[in-house]
Amino acid sequence: MFQRTLCVSFAAIVAASALHAQEQSIIVQSTTSTANSGLYDHLLPIFEEETGIEVNVVAVGTGQAITNAENCDGDLLLVHAKPAEEAFVEAGYGTSRTDLMYNDFVIVGPDGDQAGVGGMSDVEAALSQIAESGSLFASRGDDSGTHKKELSLWEASGVDPSTGSGEWYRETGSGMGATLNAGIGMGAYVMTDRATWISFENKQDYEIAVEGDEDLFNQYGVIPVSPDHCPSVNAEAAQSFADWLLSEEGQTAIGDYAVNGQQLFFPNAPES
Amino acid sequence: MQNMTEATWLALQLVLSGDADLLEIVALSLQVSLSATFLACLIGLPLGALVAISRFPGRGAVLVVMNALMGLPPVVVGLIVYLHLSRSGPLGFLGLLYTPTAMIIAQTILIAPIVAALSRQVLEDMHSEYAEQFRSLCLGRWQAMQALIWDARYALLTVGLAGFGRAVAEVGAVIIVGGNIDHLTRVMTTAIALETSKGALSLALALGIVLLVIALGVNAAVQGVRMSAARHAYV
Amino acid sequence: MSDAAFPFAVRASAHETSSRAPLFPLRAADVRLTLGGTAAIDGLNLTLSGDGITTVIGPNGAGKSLLLKMLHGLIRPDTGEVTWGGAPAESVTQRQALVFQTPVLLRRSVAANLDFVLKNRGGDPARRDALLTHVGLAHKARQPARRLSGGEAQRLALARALATDPEVLFLDEPTASLDPASTLAIEEIVRESRDAGMRIVFVTHDIGQARRLADEVVFLHQGRVLEQTQADAFFDGPATDAARAFISGRIVV
Numbered sequence: 234m235f236q237r238t239l240c241v242s243f244a245a246i247v248a249a250s251a252l253h254a255q256e257q258s259i260i261v262q263s264t265t266s267t268a269n270s271g272l273y274d275h276l277l278p279i280f281e282e283e284t285g286i287e288v289n290v291v292a293v294g295t296g297q298a299i300t301n302a303e304n305c306d307g308d309l310l311l312v313h314a315k316p317a318e319e320a321f322v323e324a325g326y327g328t329s330r331t332d333l334m335y336n337d338f339v340i341v342g343p344d345g346d347q348a349g350v351g352g353m354s355d356v357e358a359a360l361s362q363i364a365e366s367g368s369l370f371a372s373r374g375d376d377s378g379t380h381k382k383e384l385s386l387w388e389a390s391g392v393d394p395s396t397g398s399g400e401w402y403r404e405t406g407s408g409m410g411a412t413l414n415a416g417i418g419m420g421a422y423v424m425t426d427r428a429t430w431i432s433f434e435n436k437q438d439y440e441i442a443v444e445g446d447e448d449l450f451n452q453y454g455v456i457p458v459s460p461d462h463c464p465s466v467n468a469e470a471a472q473s474f475a476d477w478l479l480s481e482e483g484q485t486a487i488g489d490y491a492v493n494g495q496q497l498f499f500p501n502a503p504e505s
Numbered sequence: 506m507q508n509m510t511e512a513t514w515l516a517l518q519l520v521l522s523g524d525a526d527l528l529e530i531v532a533l534s535l536q537v538s539l540s541a542t543f544l545a546c547l548i549g550l551p552l553g554a555l556v557a558i559s560r561f562p563g564r565g566a567v568l569v570v571m572n573a574l575m576g577l578p579p580v581v582v583g584l585i586v587y588l589h590l591s592r593s594g595p596l597g598f599l600g601l602l603y604t605p606t607a608m609i610i611a612q613t614i615l616i617a618p619i620v621a622a623l624s625r626q627v628l629e630d631m632h633s634e635y636a637e638q639f640r641s642l643c644l645g646r647w648q649a650m651q652a653l654i655w656d657a658r659y660a661l662l663t664v665g666l667a668g669f670g671r672a673v674a675e676v677g678a679v680i681i682v683g684g685n686i687d688h689l690t691r692v693m694t695t696a697i698a699l700e701t702s703k704g705a706l707s708l709a710l711a712l713g714i715v716l717l718v719i720a721l722g723v724n725a726a727v728q729g730v731r732m733s734a735a736r737h738a739y740v
Numbered sequence: 741m742s743d744a745a746f747p748f749a750v751r752a753s754a755h756e757t758s759s760r761a762p763l764f765p766l767r768a769a770d771v772r773l774t775l776g777g778t779a780a781i782d783g784l785n786l787t788l789s790g791d792g793i794t795t796v797i798g799p800n801g802a803g804k805s806l807l808l809k810m811l812h813g814l815i816r817p818d819t820g821e822v823t824w825g826g827a828p829a830e831s832v833t834q835r836q837a838l839v840f841q842t843p844v845l846l847r848r849s850v851a852a853n854l855d856f857v858l859k860n861r862g863g864d865p866a867r868r869d870a871l872l873t874h875v876g877l878a879h880k881a882r883q884p885a886r887r888l889s890g891g892e893a894q895r896l897a898l899a900r901a902l903a904t905d906p907e908v909l910f911l912d913e914p915t916a917s918l919d920p921a922s923t924l925a926i927e928e929i930v931r932e933s934r935d936a937g938m939r940i941v942f943v944t945h946d947i948g949q950a951r952r953l954a955d956e957v958v959f960l961h962q963g964r965v966l967e968q969t970q971a972d973a974f975f976d977g978p979a980t981d982a983a984r985a986f987i988s989g990r991i992v993v
Binding site: 260265273290291292303413434435 | 591598600603685701704705
C-alpha cells in the first residue's frame with residue numbers, strides 16, 4: 234500500500250514536470266546583479282502578462298552565464314562584460330549584442346576607511362592607495378563581469394594585485410552577495426555594482442567610498458542565443474523578450490525600477 | 506545574535522501567514538528530495554542487499570568504494586549531471602536541465618551510495634543471524650534479499666532518512682542543475698543561498714529554521730512508525 | 741498435540757513410487773572435520789536407512805550437531821563423503837529440513853513466518869492454518885513471532901520445517917532450553933510426524949528424551965560412532981563403557 238502510494242505520487246511528479254516543460258518558456262542566463270536586485274521581479278510579470286511567455290532566470294556570474302549559453306543551456310544572455318559578449322557573438326554563439334542599460338560600479342568600505350579613499354572619484358588612484366596602505370580588498374575572483382571590470386581597473390592603476398593574493402588581496406571566488414558578506418566580515422574594501430549595493434541588506438557600517446569615475450561605468454547587454462549554433466533554443470520567444478526589453482515600454486519599465494527610492498538601472502538601448 | 510531572534514520571529518511570521526511563495530518552495534523541496542530518496546532506495550537497497558549477502562573476489566574493494574561514495578561532494582555531482590543534461594551534452598536532447606527532474610536525478614545520484622552503503626551494513630548484520638536458516642530452507646539469493654529487506658524495513662527507514670536528510674540539505678547539486686529559477690526550480694536551500702547573497706541574513710536564517718522544522722517533522726513521523734514497530738518486536 | 745489428522749501429505753510412499761532418486765541409505769563415509777586444530781569429527785562412519793526416529797546421543801562435544809549439519813548439507817566435511825541413496829550431497833536439498841537448537845524466526849507475525857516458507861518453497865498457502873493448529877499456535881497467528889515463549893518459538897520453527905514437506909527431518913537438540921511441558925509438546929509433534937511416515941533424526945543429550953522417542957540410537961563419542969543399535973537393545977545393555985557411563989550419568993572423557 235505504502236509502495237503503491239509512493240509509485241503514484243512519483244508518477245504524478247514526473248507528469249507535473251513534463252507539463253511544465255510544455256509551456257512556452259525561455260531561459261535567461263543572467264548576471265546575478267540584475268536578479269539579486271529584484272529587477273526581474275519587476276519586469277517579468279509585465280512581459281509575461283503581455284505575451285504569455287514564461288521567462289526563467291538562471292542567475293550566475295557573467296563567466297558562467299556565457300559558458301552555459303555556449304552549451305545551449307539558455308535562450309538569451311543578459312550580462313555585463315562587453316568584450317566577452319562581443320567575442321560570444323563573433324564566435325557564432327549569439328545572433329547580435331545590443332546595449333540594454335547601464336549603471337555604475339562603486340567601491341564600498343568600512344566606516345574607519347583605513348586607506349583614506351572616502352570621497353575619491355579617481356578609481357585608479359583610489360585602488361593604488363588601497364594597495365599601498367595594505368588595506369584588505371575582497372575581489373570576486375570568479376571570472377564574472379564585475380571581476381573582469383575590477384581587473385581592468387587594477388591594470389589601469391598599475392598595481393598587480395595578484396602579488397598580494399591571500400594577503401591583502403582576497404579572492405572569494407563567489408558571487409557578488411557572498412563577496413560582500415565576506416568582505417564586510419573581514420573589513421575589506423569591495424567593488425560592487427551599485428544595484429546590488431543599494432538592495433543589499435547586510436551593509437553594517439559600510440558606505441560607498443569611491444564613485445563617479447567614468448571608468449566605473451557598467452554597461453549591460455542582451456544577446457539572443459543563435460539558433461544556428463543551438464537548434465534547441467526557443468529563438469522566437471527569446472527574440473521577443475529581447476525586443477520587448479529594448480522597446481520603449483521595456484526601457485521605461487527598467488527606468489521605473491527603484492529600491493528605497495533610488496533608481497538602479499538606466500536604460501540606454503539605441504533608438505530604433 | 507540579534508539576527509537569530511529576528512530570524513525566529515520572521516520564520517514564525519512566514520509560516521503563520523502561509524506565505525504562498527514559501528509554501529511553493531517547501532513543496533518543491535519535499536517533492537524533489539522525497540522522490541530522490543525513493544529512487545535512491547529503489548537502487549541502493551537491492552545493491553546493498555546483494556553485496557551484504559554475497560561473497561566474491563574484490564568485495565573488500567567494492568565496500569571501500571561504496572563507503573567512499575557516501576562522501577561525494579554535491580557540487581561534483583551537480584557538475585557531472587549538468588555536463589550530461591546540458592543541451593550540448595549526451596542527454597541534452599531530453600531537455601531536462603533546469604527542471605525538477607534534473608534535480609531529482611542529481612540528488613538520487615548523491616544519496617544512492619549512502620542508501621547502498623548503510624543498508625549493506627544493516628542487512629549484513631541481520632544476514633549473519635539469518636544466513637544458516639536461509640541456507641537450510643534452500644532459499645535463493647533473490648528470496649533471501651527480499652526477506653532481509655522486508656525484515657529490516659524499520660532499520661532501513663533510518664537509512665532512508667539519512668539519505669533524505671542529505672538530499673534536502675544540499676545546495677551544491679540542485680543549484681547547478683536546477684538553476685534556482687523562481688517558481689520553477691527554487692527549493693529551500695537555493696532560496697537560503699540566494700537570500701544570503703542578497704545580504705538578507707535574517708530571512709535566510711528564517712528559511713533555515715523552516716527547513717529544520719520540516720526535517721524534524723519527517724524524522725518524527727518515521728520515529729513514530731519505528732516505535733510502533735518496536736512494540737511488535739519487528740525491529 | 742492435536743487430534744486433527746496430520747495436516748500434510750508426507751510422501752510415505754513417494755520415495756518408493758515416484759521417479760525421484762531414493763534418499764536412502766543416507767551414508768557418512770569416513771568423514772573428518774577439523775575445527776580450531778582439533779578433530780571434531782574424526783573418521784566417522786554412519787549409515788541410516790529405513791523408518792522411524794533415530795536419536796543421536798552423546799556427551800557435549802561429541803560432534804552431534806556437526807554431524808547433523810553435515811548430513812543436512814550445511815557443513816561440508818574436510819575429507820570423506822556424505823551420500824544420499826548413493827549420490828553425493830553437494831548442498832542442502834529440498835527434501836529434508838532441519839530444526840535448530842535456537843530458532844531464528846523472522847521479524848514478522850507467526851502466520852507470516854509460515855507464509856514466507858510456503859511461498860518460497862511452493863507450498864500450498866492454505867496449509868498455513870492447519871500447520872498452526874497442528875503445533876498449537878493457531879491462537880497466536882497474528883502475534884509477532886519474536887514475542888513467543890521459547891517453547892512456542894520452537895513449535896513455530898518445527899511447523900516451518902514441516903511446511904517444507906520434508907521426507908527427512910533433522911532436529912538439533914530442539915528442547916535443550918525448554919521446560920518439561922514444552923518439551924513433551926515438541927516430542928508429541930515429532931512422534932506424529934514419524935507416524936505419518938517421516939524419517940526423523942533427533943539429536944539430544946537428554947537420555948530420558950532418547951528413551952521416550954528413539955526407535956534407533958546412535959551413540960557418538962569423540963567424533964566417532966561408538967554404537968548404533970535398536971533403542972531397546974541400547975538402553976538394556978550398552979556395548980561400550982563410554983555409553984554405559986553416559987547412560988548412568990557419569991562423566992565420560
